[in-house]
Amino acid sequence: MIPNILAITASTRGTETSGKVTNWLMQQANSYEGLNFTSVKLAELNLPPLAKAKTDLPLEEKAKVDNWAEMVNKSDGFIIIVPEYNHSFPGDLKHALDWLFPQWFYKPVTFVGYSDGISGGIRAIEQLCQVSVELHMTPIKEQIQITFVDEAFEADGTIKDPRKLTQAQKMFNRLEWWAKTLKYGRENFETKK
DSSP states (O other): OOOEEEEEEOOOSOOHHHHHHHHHHHHHHHTOSSOEEEEEEHHHHOOOOTTSOGGGSOHHHHHHHHHHHHHHHTOSEEEEEEEOBTTBOOHHHHHHHHTOSGGGTTOEEEEEEEOSSSSTTHHHHHHHHHHHHHTTOEEOSOOEEESSGGGSBOTTSOBSOTHHHHHHHHHHHHHHHHHHHHHHHHHHSOOOO
16 A cells, blocks of 8 residues: 655745645656645634643534644654744744644655755654654654845756755655554554553
């Protein structure tokens, strides 16, 4: 069975930048045969504030969280497309991660970071690796950092740096291995506390 990977666009600012990065990534993903990809934009989920327990939410708000939980639960791994804001990742992403807990367990995660400077989102990715481990995910080493993102793409959406194409293939290869391995583990081994 081919693993299902959820690509999560973390920016909620509504800029063209996140769309360019996501579109490029999904174009690469759709040509990869070992994984099934779907994508979601956190901005479109409109998750409610975490100030209340899920059980205390109005039905409409609870349905948004339940929908998010279902998307994550049926996924075998994740690619988080993340900008770097002020040396970190967006608060809305932390919010979305924190709404759930067991749905993340024992699944691989990798990152496509970007910034308008030289960091390429690496500081956001480093922090997300720590959060991912706490959520019992397995962050993988193969990631992509896109520096000077406003200059990184041609007008037609292709990326200017051909090395990013190779990085994407390596990332997908490793994500496929981890997704299959951890899926087998989730389906065949009891989790001991």
